[in-house]
Amino acid sequence: MTSLATTERTPQPAADLSPSVAARHACRAGMATTTAGIANGFVQGNLAILPEKLAASFHRFCQLNPKPCPIIGMSDVGDPRIPSLGIDLDIRTDLPRYRVWHDGEVADEPTDIMAHWRDDLVAFVLGCSFSFEEALMADDLPIRHIERKVRVPMYRTNVACHPSGPFAGPMVVSMRPFVPADAIRAVQITSRFPAVHGAPVHLGHPHSIGITDIAKPDYGDAVPVEADEIPVFWACGVTPAGGHSSGEAAICDYARSRVDAGDGPP
Secondary structure (H helix, E strand, O other), X not given: OOOOOOOOOOOOOHHHOXXXXXXXXXXXXXXXXXXXXXXXXXXXXXXXXXXXXXXXXXXXXXXXXXXXXXXXXXXOOOXXXXXXXXXXXXXXXXXXXXXXXXXXXXXXXXXXXXXXOOOOEEXXXXXXXXXXXXXXXXXXXXXXXXXXXXXXXXXXXXXXXXXXXXEOOEEEEEEEEEOXXXXXXXXXXXXXXXXXXXXXXXXXXXXHHOOOOOOOOOEOOOOOOOOOOEEEEEEOOOOOOOOEOOOOOEEXXXXXXXXXXXXXXX
């Protein structure tokens, strides 16, 4: 079994670091903020960590629900590293903030989980919609939460996920408002990225997917939807509750261009 002792790393000059590595180093140094718009060009992922005895059921849950839970990486039991996503990626320290759950309730939100890590844990990294936002912005589509420097708004819906063992519940969606012509373009662009949620699951009419008040997200921060705009909803990796604070994802070394047209991480 892989040792959990902290591996010594040789410091590199900041100028020599890629944007993804620099972002992870910033997290280790205490950066606790949304990762939207950070390390553009690199894939981001949502984190779920659970005991080995539940890992097979969770893996099956993700297979049954690929829109909200696209797996892009998975650790070995007890190993906090996933080299395919980042050669020095340490799941225990390299996200801005974590959520530790006990009996269905958030028990702690630390900036690292060194004290919580155990040798029976398995980490899953799920594709995150932050990964396709750069492509939207490159086409001059405005991203409201990035413009306002807040977290993307996320909502629990009435769309049931397919259950697996103890894992069941509603899909969570993230929302970005667009004028109708831009919404159509957003569908076209994001459909190229199935490994990070792909095309939207719903456009307009929030109440039809169980959202009663668009101004009151269940996670993240509210953003205005102007009179000439419609809300566009993407499946969200917060669906399985998550091992990190919403909007604060894992930043990988995997280039976003490689998930274009479905070329997902190994």
